[in-house]
Amino acid sequence: MTAIDQNAGAPTVARRRQPNPVLAFIRFQPLGAAGLLVILIMAAAAIFADVIAPYDPEAIDFMAMLTAPSWEHPFGTDAFGRDIMTRIIYGARTALTIGFVSSFVGCSLGAIIGVSSAYFGGRVDLTIQRFIDILLSYPIIVLALVVVAVVGRQPIAGIDINLILAIAIPIIPRVARVVRSAALAIRAMPYVDAARAGGYSDAHIIFRHLLPNVLAPYLIMLTAYVAQAILLEASLSFLGLGVSEPKPAWGLMLSGDSSNFYQEAPWMIIFPGVAISLTVFAFNLFGDSLRDWLDPKFKT
């Protein structure tokens, strides 16, 4: 019997609608709000890249090769004289789209598989879980490489679907495993029994009663894997298997010529590196706060 019990026993105050959810979020989740701010800035940069960026990301300027940061080139230039700030701004576009889309695809499929596995149980569960075991036995980057090898490197219809698949597929088993364990607990809840006693279809029960209740781990993983996916995209690009030159991508900016010149021109790797870390960190902060925020028990 603690303070929690005290609250449970007392009648709840009538629900007050938060006047402004944005202000409330900033007030109660300051760290998450900071993360969100960074994400929003990145997103704005990605959307308005054409307006904001001072140069053309692919414009080569042999007169300004490897110049140090200056008023003209705040983040310096690379070996082709391309403006690094411009390329980081355009790189946000690549990073955020591929990062978000592949994380969303991977986590959503993983969640559905994990919840179904827990809901049906028995042999279905056993089969799915052993298959997941196999996928989990490959490191994430190796599995991504295999997918790239199978799907090929060329963008399909102008979109990097191959890259998205390569990043999403390794995410699926990881999310499925975590969501399954959360769903197993939900599966045993009386309200799921009540739904079964109500005679609803399996899909209805999974989508209405199980999935919303594994939202917390799902959202955490969604945001964490956006970060992971951005890293993975960067790694694949670094290895020359992701986005290909001359398209601007953060990972790509770390590879190639940067490895030859980073001692003389450290800005070539510092700024893309900071962009990657900052984005990853921002997504993690935001993810944690979002989970708390979306839990109805934390409200009022």
Added chain:
Amino acid sequence: MSSATLLEPTHTQTAPTAPLISVEDLRVEFSTGRGVVKAVDGVNWSVQPGETMALVGESGCGKSVSALAVMRLLAKPAGRVAGGRIMFEGRDLLTLPESEMRELRGRDISMIFQEPMTSLNPTLTIGLQIMEPLKIHLGMSDEQATARAIELLGLVGIPDAERRLGQYPHQFSGGMRQRVMIAIGLACNPKLIIADEPTTALDVTIQAQILELMKDLSRRLGITLVIITHNLGIVARYADRVAVMYAGRVVEEGPADQVFGAPRHPYTIGLMRSVPRLDRPREYKLATIEGLPPNLLAPPSGCRFAARCPFRIEKCAIDPPYHYAGDGQRSACHRAEELAQGLAEQTAAVVAGTVGQATTEPLLVVRGLTKHFEVRGRGLMGTKGTVRAVENVSFSIEKGRTLGLVGESGCGKTTIGRTILRLEEATGGEVRFEGEDLVTASRARMKALRTKIQVIFQDPYSSLNPRMLVGDIIAEPLIFRRGIKKREARERVAELLVQSGLYADMADRYPHQLSGGQRQRVGIARALAMEPSFIVCDEPVSALDVSIQGQIINLLDELQERLGLTYLFIAHDLAVVRHISHRIVVMYLGRVMEMADRDELYAAPLHPYTQALLDAAPVPDPAMERARQPRALTGELPSPLAPPSGCVFHTRCPMASAECRQTVPEVREIRPGHFAACIKI
């Protein structure tokens, strides 16, 4: 204090002079995200040496918090003592330095918690956990501590103590663990033991054993006992004094006889009336205390019970002072004198006749129902075992009536409910609903039948989807099963909410914004939305507070009458089952022990198990409790993995003989309509 011996009382029961412990004007606050909760607001109580005192009240009334404050174990930093004194042997516990307090805890004052499953450390042996306080507080050597631990286990009735010292908590049953907790509590010969709901998690027959043990030990060793409980029966059986708490305050205190015999506070009166009682004729309707306890974030001024009080007068807007009567009885009510002179009698509930006895055709017939669970032992090659959860159970329920299914945990009563609902597949037997066998019904057919058979679960906290609004929870069956359009469903939801005793605007709330009783009403509304003819009620009131229990039982009663519903009412509380059921089935370890109509069963129980169950249930009347000699069942519930041969009850039966070990008794009709499974009858 260096070497304590057991049977030598450290302090004898002499004429009460100074209280051993007195709590004076204690205030405890918890800061929460929503503000400061004054969980305990100016509480006074004291206990004389050797006395047993009970703190009674419903959840959230501050009874546990005031006990935790005595131990200085409030959850920090949220909880803090805002004022008052706690005098123990002349010292104020609240001002002691932490090091002295630590010495006191476990040595002079020890505490027994509610949950024996979680209050022992699962990674340490029982022996280590009993010896810990002995070594720390009394500085005993290993040998001394071991000897004392063996002595203690013997004292709390754990046989084969030497061997059991080396075992881990999971090797003990719930009742045995609570005995171990008591042994730890007793280890240093404390002067005061605080027991917080010590038997709430246990079965009735085990509860009786544990309470008997505590009472006996406290008498023999002269230990002062503070029992915190919500069960008035326990208070009546064991307490010398009672303090009734409500909304952070003591509303009435006094000797148990006085408080029970001539209560002087409307809340005490209401509490006693709202419990269904085994010792009184069954009332048609349970008296209830309407409404809910006040929110302690913003407690009302004046009398805190006024909003729910049937005797409210204008003066109640002023905080009532204590009115003292003889024998140290006091109550915080302006009308205490009037109440003592019988003001409450006029509002006593009507004792009405029985519900219509017209027998109709059975709606549900269960025949030879059997459910076995396969369990695997540890490891890849683990031995397989079979849990015989339900073994050859037969009964039938007539339309518009209620069948009560009683038994202790593990008796298979819940499994029967789940098998009828086809949440579990039966191993054998049949369940005929309106003549149709549910066990063999196809998936599609079962889906169609599910609108007619509904369920209400025990735990109002987990039986509602926390992510759905109340309105959506109730509308779901309407929209997805009964094809009602969304707009009409909304209106119907409002009707259902009102029918279940809630307000229509509660549709926009989340379950966690409602109280336990309100949630249970939502669960009922959800079941009713299907317009079922049959509802399985699986312990629907056992998680609720006494005053709320009565409200829900009355609601179920009313709905049955109005809608002609048929209930299978699963419960462990004999008094509740008696109140609501027409016919009762008593189960033990997966088998039916006895089956009879309500009045017949309670008036003339045939089976020794039923008799023991009725005996073990304490009645809220101290005079009666003292007069009778409860014959507590000995022994533990056997494991359903390896049930005893012959009659499953023979290991605990006072009448058992060699024959009982061999023959499985059949369920025989001993009197017309009265069945029992015992060869001795």
